[in-house]
Amino acid sequence: MEVLFATSVWLISTIFTGLAILGGILGYLYGPYWGVRRVPGPPTIPLLGHLPLLAKYGPDVFSVLAEQYGPIFRFHMGRQPLIIVADAELCREVGIKKFKDIPNRSIPAPISASPLHQKGLFFTRDARWSTMRNTILSVYQPSHLASLVPTMQSFIESATEKLHSSKEEEITFSTLSLGLATDILGQAAFGVNFGLSNTHSIGKSIKKIDGEDNDDEVSDFINQHIYSTTQLKMDFSGSLSIILGLLVPILQEPFRQILKRIPGTMDCKVERTNRKLSGRVDDIVAKRMKDRERGSKDFLSVIMKAMESEAVSKNFFTPDYISAVTYEHLLAGSATTAFTLSSIVYLVAGHPEVEKKLLAEIDGFGPSDQMPTAHDLQHKFPYIDQVIKEAMRFYMVSPLVARETSRDVEIGGYLLPKGTWVWLALGVLAKDPKNFPEPDKFRPERFDPNCQELKQRHPYAFIPFGIGPRSCIGQKFALQELNLSLIHLYRKYVFRHSPDMEKPLELEYGIVLNFKNGVKLRVIRRT
Numbered sequence: 223m224e225v226l227f228a229t230s231v232w233l234i235s236t237i238f239t240g241l242a243i244l245g246g247i248l249g250y251l252y253g254p255y256w257g258v259r260r261v262p263g264p265p266t267i268p269l270l271g272h273l274p275l276l277a278k279y280g281p282d283v284f285s286v287l288a289e290q291y292g293p294i295f296r297f298h299m300g301r302q303p304l305i306i307v308a309d310a311e312l313c314r315e316v317g318i319k320k321f322k323d324i325p326n327r328s329i330p331a332p333i334s335a336s337p338l339h340q341k342g343l344f345f346t347r348d349a350r351w352s353t354m355r356n357t358i359l360s361v362y363q364p365s366h367l368a369s370l371v372p373t374m375q376s377f378i379e380s381a382t383e384k385l386h387s388s389k390e391e392e393i394t395f396s397t398l399s400l401g402l403a404t405d406i407l408g409q410a411a412f413g414v415n416f417g418l419s420n421t422h423s424i425g426k427s428i429k430k431i432d433g434e435d436n437d438d439e440v441s442d443f444i445n446q447h448i449y450s451t452t453q454l455k456m457d458f459s460g461s462l463s464i465i466l467g468l469l470v471p472i473l474q475e476p477f478r479q480i481l482k483r484i485p486g487t488m489d490c491k492v493e494r495t496n497r498k499l500s501g502r503v504d505d506i507v508a509k510r511m512k513d514r515e516r517g518s519k520d521f522l523s524v525i526m527k528a529m530e531s532e533a534v535s536k537n538f539f540t541p542d543y544i545s546a547v548t549y550e551h552l553l554a555g556s557a558t559t560a561f562t563l564s565s566i567v568y569l570v571a572g573h574p575e576v577e578k579k580l581l582a583e584i585d586g587f588g589p590s591d592q593m594p595t596a597h598d599l600q601h602k603f604p605y606i607d608q609v610i611k612e613a614m615r616f617y618m619v620s621p622l623v624a625r626e627t628s629r630d631v632e633i634g635g636y637l638l639p640k641g642t643w644v645w646l647a648l649g650v651l652a653k654d655p656k657n658f659p660e661p662d663k664f665r666p667e668r669f670d671p672n673c674q675e676l677k678q679r680h681p682y683a684f685i686p687f688g689i690g691p692r693s694c695i696g697q698k699f700a701l702q703e704l705n706l707s708l709i710h711l712y713r714k715y716v717f718r719h720s721p722d723m724e725k726p727l728e729l730e731y732g733i734v735l736n737f738k739n740g741v742k743l744r745v746i747r748r749t
């Protein structure tokens with residue numbers, strides 16, 4: 223009798239424990255979904271969520287879903303539901319009108335393992351973010367940007383000279399533009415000349431990291447930067463711990479701790495690279511902190527000066543944060559600007575009528591050795607401005623921007639609980655035929671300030687640099703660099719698509735959009 227009783231108690235307690243564990247697992251897996259279940263979205267597969275749809279449609283997945291489910295819908299990145307906002311007015315609501323309820327960014331799995339990425343402006347939160355942002359804003363005053371024109375110019379000149387002396391007819395333009403953008407930012411951020419736009423080293427060097435080939439200090443540093451950036455994948459091509467982070471976030475960190483110790487795994491390589499990279503950035507910062515002489519105008523010096531002169535900033539800008547914001551400068555500005563420059567040149571190469579107007583405007587500015595000032599760049603090249611905007615609309619480098627609610631908030635008729643990830647689908651807005659008729663046509667004239675299409679467009683339909691107080695801090699820097707680069711390039715050359723290039727261009731999702739196979743172009747010298 224006693225044995226039977228004990229067995230029954232054991233059985234019941236086992237069942238209850240089992241049920242509690244099951245409940246815990248289900249609660250963990252479906253908890254985030256429960257709060258937003260009323261928002262429409264496609265049926266989800268447990269654990270995977272909607273990742274198979276991402277694999278099927280690629281970056282177009284959000285346009286496909288917006289057509290089916292409307293301006294606000296659910297997309298499950300593995301376990302994590304995202305509320306995707308694909309409407310200009312709702313973006314204004316999230317980014318501007320309700321900013322105080324949605325002031326921060328959610329941190330996606332690929333970033334959560336990297337303090338260097340987390341301590342930059344992008345992922346800092348609340349009061350720390352606003353203090354950091356206000357200090358950093360001083361670096362982007364128009365006068366400071368204008369003073370960077372000669373630096374940008376000299377890098378662009380040396381990159382274009384390389385084309386001039388090159389015997390090859392075909393180049394991978396995306397490699398050249400990444401070298402150029404990284405060099406400009408290396409100088410602007412750290413005051414260091416990486417020397418990439420003078421060599422053909424980038425493509426080769428990425429491979430060197432895998433093979434542990436030790437190059438000199440600078441290119442080693444930059445190789446690590448590129449490797450670290452390109453490994454931050456948002457789909458199933460990232461490291462094992464990142465994939466686990468997408469599926470079961472709680473497992474990401476323990477698995478990363480194990481995998482990073484196993485030689486040959488991608489986690490091990492990423493860890494080693496990030497450690498070296500942080501070490502190098504920290505060394506530069508520590509050296510500069512000791513160095514009393516800070517006459518230079520690079521980002522790092524300006525941040526340090528601001529830190530020393532303001533008590534508030536001093537508390538916030540500890541050396542680890544200084545390293546992170548300086549590195550972020552390089553990170554946020556290089557791949558984005560390089561992608562944009564490559565896509566402009568690629569699109570112009572396929573549209574002779576656009577090329578003709580562009581050349582006429584550039585040639586009409588003055589003799590080819592007349593360097594434009596920052597003021598000229600803003601006012602004397604209206605067609606370049608239209609071409610840049612249209613190319614950014616056509617291939618939006620950052621098609622999604624992340625936000626997270628800090629309290630319960632109503633958006634588009636749905637009450638979203640505190641902690642909901644709300645992502646703005648800038649890429650979907652940019653291809654919405656309501657605001658951009660025939661969206662798959664490349665037509666810079668749709669950004670002519672006098673055209674009817676622009677006048678009828680929603681003011682927030684085109685927001686490639688984001689929206690509201692958290693919008694891109696480097697927008698003017700990037701536009702100045704793009705304008706200067708285009709003027710210099712088209713004064714000497716025109717470009718044609720290489721027969722080796724796939725059509726249409728294939729893209730892949732990293733932390734920003736990237737070209738799967740690079741942009742290969744044939745260079746033609748203008749006489």
Ligand code: HEM
Nearest residue numbers: 344554555558559620623687688689692693694695696700
């Ligand atoms: C064509 C080039 C670029 C594009 C398309 C771009 C795009 C973006 C976008 C979409 C965001 C998010 C905005 C939001 O959440 O509303 C962002 C944020 C940011 N960008 Fe850029 N960016 C570019 C160049 C740069 C450059 C050159 C820098 C630095 C020199 C930079 C630094 C940043 C930083 C620090 C943030 C975070 C701002 C904050 O949270 O306060 N970006 N960028």
